[in-house]
Amino acid sequence: NCHLLLSWMKNLEKILLNMTKPHPDFRLWLTTDPTDKFPLGILQRALKVVTEPPDGLKLNMRALYARVNQDMLESCPHW
Secondary structure, three states: OHHHHHHHHHHHHHHHHOOOOOOOOOOOOOOOOOOOOOOHHHHHOOOOOOOOOOOOHHHHHHHHHHHOOHHHHHHOOOO
């Protein structure tokens, strides 16, 4: 729920930009409501998945994992 603390997202962006050699298995899952204040640096480097969330976190995460496969993750130009 990054939209709840947008002021901290600039700090996260700096942390991510300073990562020189992240572990090959490193993944950072972020969720947010639509907002024009989300840092572009994070958006430009991210694999974005847009969903209409089902009711409840458990169903939401199941739906997300069902849509993302290993090929999608490997083809994403991570940092």
